[in-house]
Each structure stands twice: as C-alpha cells, then as structure tokens.
Amino acid sequence: MSEAAGSRQVSDTRDRILDAAEALFVEHGFEATSMRMITGRAAANLAAINYHFGSKDALIQEVFRRRLTALNRERLAVLDRLEDEAAGAPLKPSRIVDAFFGTALDLAADTEHGGHVFMRLLGRTQTEPSAFVRKFLAEEYADVVERFLGAFFRALPDVPREEVLWRFHFMMGATSYSIAGTDSLQLFAGSFDDADPKRLRPRLMSFILGGLRAPLPAFAPRGVGAAGSSDD
Amino acid sequence: MSEAAGSRQVSDTRDRILDAAEALFVEHGFEATSMRMITGRAAANLAAINYHFGSKDALIQEVFRRRLTALNRERLAVLDRLEDEAAGAPLKPSRIVDAFFGTALDLAADTEHGGHVFMRLLGRTQTEPSAFVRKFLAEEYADVVERFLGAFFRALPDVPREEVLWRFHFMMGATSYSIAGTDSLQLFAGSFDDADPKRLRPRLMSFILGGLRAPLPAFAPRGVGAAGSSDD
C-alpha cells in the first residue's frame, strides 16, 4: 500500500540519510554528530545532505517533522473521536491523558519502523536548548497543546487552569524521561531488565493519572482535592 | 566568612571559568559551547582551561562535581536525620520524597549562588547521552540512589520493588523536566508568568506524591492501591 504507489522514486538516499541521522542524533546528540558520520552510515556521499536538505539544520528539522506531524495528527484524531462520542459532555481526564500520552507510548513501543528510536530522540530533545530546534518544536506542538489543554480545562472545571497547566507539564516530564532514559542513563543499575515497553505503558499511566488527580497543593484555592492528608 | 579564610588564593580565574562554563552549557549545551566562548565570558585566556582542568571534558566533570556532591551530601544528611528520628520505624514516603526532591527544588530556587543555573543544567543533562557524562553521573548518583531506594522499599513493603523503581524514575522525570524546562521549551506560550520557583515546589510535590500513591497498574500483583477505579 505504501511502496507500490510510486509515480517516481523519491531518492532512496534521502530516506537512508534521515534514518541514519535519527539514530546518530539519539546516540551522540546534534552537535556531536557530524555530516560525515551520517553520510557514512547512510552509505551516501558527503554532499548528499546539502543536496537533499540544504543544510544540517534543515536535516534536523526534517528528522523531527516527518514523524512528529504524524504523531500529533493521530493525537488530534483520537481526541476528535473522543469528543464525538461524548457528544458535548466533558471527557474523562483519563481518556484525554491516554489520547495524548498513550499515542506517544505506542510509538515508543514500535521497534519495527523506527518509532522507538525517534521517541527517544524526541524525549531527549524536549529539554534541549538549541534555539532553532526549540522554536521548531514549539510551532509543531502549538495546535495539539492548545486542543488538549482546552479539553483538560473542560474536563476539570474545578481545578485552576494554572494548576492543570503545571500538571500537564509534569506529565510530559515523566513521559519524556521514561522514554528517553530507559536505557541511556542507568541510574538504577541492573534493575531494568524488565524494560519492556509494553509494560511501561500501564505503569506510566497509573503514575501520571495519580499525579493528575492528586489533591491540590496547600497554597492553591481549594476546588477539588479528594484525599485529605498531605502527609503520608 | 568565606572570603577571609584564604591561606592562599586558589586562582580566582578557576572559579570564573566554572561559572561561565556552567551558564554557557545551559544555554547551548556542551558540544556547542566552545572553549573560546567560555574563556571569553570568564575574561580569561584561552589556555587557562587546559591549564586549570586539563581538558574540556575534565572541565565539564568539574562543573557537575562541585555542586552535585554537595547536593547529594545534603540529601543523605536529611535522610540520616529522618531515619534517626524514626528510630527503626519505616519512614513516611512523603518524607523520603521530600528529602530527595525537595532538596533539589531548594537548590533550583536559589538564584543567588547559581544553584538555579546549575539545576537547569542538571535537569537537561539527565537525558543527555554523551558517554562520559553519563558514566560520571551514574557514579556520582550511585550511593544516594541506593540509599533512597532502600528507604522506599522499607516504607512501601507491599509495593513490588520493580514498581517502586519505576515510580522513582517517573518522579525524577517530572522533576528534571519541570526544573530544566521552566523557561526553555515554552510549549504553553504565555501561560507561565507565575513560574515562581517557590510555588513550583508544592505543586510538584503534590503531583509526584499523587503518582507514587496511585493504584498499581492492572497487570501487577495487587498490593496497595487506595482508590479503586482506574477509569476517571
């Protein structure tokens, strides 16, 4: 269905470069990955990157774009479907969380088409400061974040928006870190033999849902807050 | 009390280089920060880095070491005090969480002595792949992580250790991300005017405690799990 449609073969070299760059960026980062390393791994000529993409920075953007737009499109599609089914009623927070982070975890569990590699790159880059990458990611995320924040606001009308914002932030942190760090920073040596991505999903979901539903911090105006004691 | 004790002045240049490097690493990352940028900002000669530290990699390690050992020492001191007070009884999980992440947040809130800058660097580097930095951090964290994991295991005897391990991982992710990303990746444009670090602490604590206390994921053997429904 995908490889038989070609009216023209859009340069196999281009895709090989993207795959090689993706993998090397995960291993060494952007700056530490040279164009010679990429073209070497892709079995392409050094000049091929500038020919196909224009510059190294443009290549970096394309590495993100080709997968991130697909991921965010799926996120929006799932959210659309949820809102259709709800027919105007506010969504359950757990459904919204699943639509946003579950899709990411599914992609992270895909080891066949390189989704795993990419998600590790994305998770790591989320906290990366490089100016133009930051700007690019912000643009790429803008629509999706706006939609999901709106859904959260409607689903949690009693929680101050600022609080929802922060908790969304925290959820992104836990997710990014667990995807990016699964086998990079081995702080807990020898204990992650059970790093099966299929098991990561329910584990992380329990955690971030627990965080989302936690009683509000003391200084905030009370609104939700199920459990009382903040001292155990 | 600190500047008057000097039996010998240990080269003011050395500290200026460390401060400059710390700040530049946060802004641009390790690879993208050149030695000329560092010495330029520190008002030092280019050769000063190799003279005082030996190499750029050694400088990077020293930037982490001088603050991280202090942080981890304080973490262990707080934990020691808690265990002394408990006199053999298991600690409250919230106390352990506070001993580990609260100390980090306090350092992140310190804008006077550069703790804020450093914690942003640390949070970002936690997911950084560079081989020797990873190895260095793993060694630097080994003792502290072992102690705190042991404390968690004793405090949560009914929770499978593997589950505790993962949730510690998730807590680190949420913390690192919220510290490093507060003003770097602005996914939620214009909404973080209230990025007061003093308010970050109770917010984050509520979240990660909620995650730690969340009901265990479905596949895991039941053990704790306060709230029942995993579907709202």
Next chain:
DNA sequence: GTATGCTTCAAACGATTGTTTGAAATACGG
C-alpha cells in the same frame, strides 16, 4: 636582589567542522 614556582599570555598546531563546486554518472521522456 636573586631564585623559584605558579599563573597568564599571544601565537600557532593539526584535525575536523559544514558547505560549495564542477564534472561524472544515472535515470527519464521524446
């Protein structure tokens, strides 16, 4: 005052960086 050890300095080192060039090779439409 002279000698000694630590620090700073300008200059240069070879290596590697991203990018450009112009010709050779290949594929495609007539």
Next chain:
DNA sequence: CCGTATTTCAAACAATCGTTTGAAGCATAC
C-alpha cells in the same frame, strides 16, 4: 537513440575546533 533533468561523486573551501608551546608576568621565600 538522443537530450535533458536529476542525482552522485571526489575534491577542495574557509572557518572553527581543542590543544600545545614557550616566553612573559608575578608573587613568595631565601
């Protein structure tokens, strides 16, 4: 089969990288 794009190639470009060098500066001790 020819002519025209498209893609690949080896080679070189200037710029910047981390590091080294040897002399100059400077303090302290004899």
